[in-house]
Amino acid sequence: MHASPDDHLTIGEVIRRTGVSASALHFYERKGLIYAERNGCDQRIFARHMIRRISLIIMAKRLGIPLSDVAKVFATLPFDHAPTHADWQRVSRAWKKELEERRRAIENLENELTGCIGCGCLSMKACLLLNPDDTLQGRGPGPVRLQEFSDSRSRRTRG
Template sequence: MRRTGVSASALHFYERRGLVISERTSRNQRIYARHMLRRISLILVAKRLGIPLTDVARIFAKLPTDHAPTHKDWQYVSRIWKRQLEDRRRQIEALEYELTGCIGCGCLSMKACSLLNADDNLQERGPGPVRIQEHLLPPKT
């Protein structure tokens, strides 16, 4: 707690999710290895960036828990995370373009605006703002 700046309840939550592992002292106190402290720091950074814990868990699943990850381990994981962040950046830029182009123009045209869905004609294509989502989501592979 003191070293990480994270509450005990949050650390316990991360443990239950399998994100970090602690050892117990003879007094039943949790202690975290240095490489687990690094994981906690990455969790905090990911939270700040809006990266869901499920994504963090997927990345951490590729790292060893019984010892510090090697440089090769971190390179592999960082390449995966970099691709994910690049996809998110593209999605955010596309959303920014859509919002600036549509809302910024002030017209909110019933024919041209990609935010409007008169009479819910797009319901067959799924819930939410489907036109924008189709532009934002990476292609399914």
């Protein structure tokens, strides 16, 4: 017998396949990220295609992507049948933009770690030149230079 995306797996089988705890699966289900049906014994059973959703949740969590963002991406995917290749392409395009913005922000942080980020600490030599007497505090809280750079790049790529 060949496995199919529409096959149903018990919660134990999903746990073994994904490494995700039962409590996490219940949580994801309550958040609307995954869906489980009930069998005749009132036990949760998952369509095999839910494994892909769970795997993407795992990776998103590792990358620090909030579950609310994952939920937005998953909102257009069907629960009642395996998403098609076209469904995943559509979702991929939407998520790709956000991931590109995150990648740029991480690269910017990496490039500026040893320079002045405009946080007000004044502990780096560059801070005394780029943010004398913490003048950047007038632009707002936090790492002002990093945030402004990230925001301006983000606007350029969206516009």
